Amino acid sequence: MKKLINNAEDVTVEQLQGFGIAHSDIEVQFDPNFVNVVGGAKDRVAIVSGGGSGHEPLHGGYVGMGMLDAACPGQVFTSPTPDQMFAACKAVAGDQGVLQIVKNYTGDVLNFQMAADMLRDDGIDVRNVIIDDDVALKDSLYTAGRRGLGTTVIAEKVCGAASQEGWDLDRIAALCKKVNLYGKSMGMALTSCTTPQKGSPTFDLGEQEMEIGIGIHGEPGIERTAIKSADEITEILANHILEDEAYTRNLSEWNAEKGEWVDVETIDITFEDGDEAIAIVNGMGGTPVSELYTVYHKLAEVAGRHGVKIVRNLVGNYITSLEMAGVSITLVKADDEILRLYDAPVNTPALRWGI
Amino acid sequence: MDRAMGGAPAVLTGSAVRRWVEKSAKVLAENRAYLTDLDSPIGDADHGNNMDRGYKAVLEKLPESDDIGELLKAVAMALISKVGGAAGPLYGTLFLQASKPLTGVREMDGAALAQFFDDAVAGVKMRGRSDAGMKTMLDTLIPAAEAFRQANGDGDDLAAALRAAVDAAEAGMKATIPMRAQRGRASYLGERSIGHQDPGATSSYLILQALADVVAEAP
Structure with a gap:
């Protein structure tokens, strides 16, 4: 540590x-x-x-x-x-x-x-x-x-x-x-994180692995898979959010x-065609803002494909998990x-x- | 062992409650690493540390009183402010709910102790919105409360009824191993929570065992 x-x-x-x-x-x-x-x-x-x-x-x-x-x-x-x-x-x-x-x-x-x-x-x-x-x-x-x-x-x-x-x-x-x-919202992790008290990583994640659906304390998510590109990861997270049923x-x-x-x-x-939304592309603590903008670029495209217009956005570190690398996406329907x-x-x- | 003729005492006194608290603190300190190890695969590896820290604070705050309600309320408030996580409010509510009818009470007979266990269980159920079978401390506490009430009704003395409660608690604790967690952080593991003994069920067992030991050792 x-x-x-x-x-x-x-x-x-x-x-x-x-x-x-x-x-x-x-x-x-x-x-x-x-x-x-x-x-x-x-x-x-x-x-x-x-x-x-x-x-x-x-x-x-x-x-x-x-x-x-x-x-x-x-x-x-x-x-x-x-x-x-x-x-x-x-x-x-x-x-x-x-x-x-x-x-x-x-x-x-x-x-x-x-x-x-x-x-x-x-x-x-x-x-x-x-x-x-x-x-x-x-x-x-x-x-x-x-x-x-x-x-x-x-x-x-x-x-x-x-x-x-x-x-x-x-x-x-x-x-x-x-x-x-x-x-x-939905998040993903590229790396684990280490609490000062424990001194060792909260969970183990291989060099070529990622965890989709991670919680902010490292709770397990939907699946652990081989790492994918930023666009593919964004597509997975955004689709889960935009297609989530009531x-x-x-x-x-x-x-x-x-x-x-x-x-x-x-x-x-559920999100519907014509909705407006506030978006957060949130870094988990160990991911550079430059990568978050790459995610935002794809998120805007995927949202648009679903007929959802992002009218306000926050891109940066807003709710982190120590030094974990990864991202979470939030969409809030905005009236x-x-x-x-x-x-x-x-x-x-x-x-x-x-x- | 300096035991009175005719076996264990028929009542639990305020000073016995204080000895129970001290014994609990000692046992939880001794089992700190064990509880944290149990908490590692299905929780966040802090249950032993949290309970130890909580009971150390309890010892500092425990009043020089024989009023059982006052003693148990002090236990509750110290645990609530020092344990954190889910265990703090759950154990805190357990002792807080059970202390309410005991203000001014200086000794408890079997019937009063049976009521104490029932109030404790009701408090944990209410706070955790949970019940038996969800892989929690209730899997220890519910069978213990039932076994105690049964044994006390059958005319067992306090020590024997508490021994029966501890036996039921141990069986309940072990029964959490094959369970799938439905409450708390462990629940997110789903099937992966199966095969691990619940740390909260284990600390509850240790605290009950401390009570049975104190009564069995009572002069």
């Missing part, structure tokens, strides 16, 4: 220390660890997310005006804990409540649900929306369901803009669910009347409301425009 680290146990805290100095408009808190906008959300809905470290700029890099109000980083590839989430939400919540945006990984979901229970007991109005957009998984009955990928970035951007416009909590939660149903699953949601978490049947969209909120000003370390 060759890494720019001091001690493996200290990487999360040292990263936060540097982040705090680099971005003086964002506050960094320790024990429990979280980052938050100065002054909190006050008279608007607070937007909060979090997850394991190692996926930077997600989520801390999206804290700032027009996006997240706070983010909780866990240990590398490990969910943060409810006390972090509770403290982060308490720190930024005003009188309009908190939306938690949660990627669908078992640890993240369970910890955020516990935090939501604690916040509710503390008198804070909280909604908890799960993002599960990874089309590599077809079946939710025998797995923990589709994982959360790039749609999370769009959900955080759009919900942050809605908060700035003064939307109430129920309306923002409904918007977040819509973005999740409109978004589909996906039905149960998502856990707090039912205030029953006073318990209930499963709600949820069905997403007028989503596009307007996407275009609204944002000022965060990793996304900044309109200011």
Whole structure:
């Protein structure tokens, strides 16, 4: 293992220390660890997310005006804990409540649900929306369901803009669910990655192999095959997304009347001829941006062939897996409301425009 | 062994609960590498480290009290804030749910312990939205709770009923080997999760065994 680290146990805290100095408009808190906008959300809905470290700029890099109000980083590839989430939400919540945006990984979901229970007991109005957009998984009955990928970035951007416009909590939660149903993603890996704690690769991938449908912690995907060209790989990922049928699953949601978490049947969209979309061509951490543009070139062509017009795009590293080489593609169907909120000003370390 | 005439005690006291927590911490520390090895092929190779870190925090936070509800709540809160991953909220909810009816309680008889196990199982089922047969800690806990209730109803003393629960827990833990995981990160492996013992089922077995040992050793 060759890494720019001091001690493996200290990487999360040292990263936060540097982040705090680099971005003086964002506050960094320790024990429990979280980052938050100065002054909190006050008279608007607070937007909060979090997850394991190692996926930077997600989520801390999206804290700032027009996006997240706070983010909780866990240990590398490990969910943060409810006390972090509770403290982060308490720190930024005003009188309009908190939306938690949660990627669908078992640890993240369970910890955020516990935090939501604690916040509710503390008198804070909280909604908890799960993002599960990874089309590599077809079946939710025998797995923990589709994982959360790039749609999370769009959900955080759009919900942050809605908060700035003064939307109430129920309306923002409904918007977040819509973005999740409109978004589909899929990734692939050319190489594995090494967490500082483990010191050896998370999984083994041969020199001439690739894994299609990889998860952001190296979870297995659809298949492991011989490596193909950028165009062929892009075609595989894009076709899976664009031809994915409506996906039905149960998502856990707090039912205030029953006073318990209930499963709600949820069905997403399929892409249709004439749709407009926001695209992310996302590097997994170890792939040069030049290669991502090669992928984007082919993606635009494949999308066009399906009658889907890409009207906004992000090409770069937005949700990474340490130094893994590879790419994930996200397409989010964009209606007028989503596009307007996407275009609204944002000022965060990793996304900044309109200011 | 300094045991009273007539066998094991009829009640679990607050001080026995504290000894259970200390014994659990010791056993989990000893089995740290074993649990992490079990977690490597089907998880993310951190279960032993996470449980060890969690129970070390529990020892620091454990109050000098004989109030069982207060003790178990302290266990829950320390695990919730220190374990992370899925095991933190699952074990945290287990102890939190089971502690709720026990506030102010300083000793538990067999019936109270049977209720404790049922509350613990209900908490894990609720938090994990899971049930028996999905290759999780519930495959250890559900048969253990059932065996304990059965043995206690048959008039077994606390130590014998806990021994029956541990035997059922061990069988349940081993039964996870041929199962296909349906929850957590292991579920993404599908068929490839078959043939591996579930690490969560194993840590649950170790914690139950610690309880049975503490009661069997009780003065």
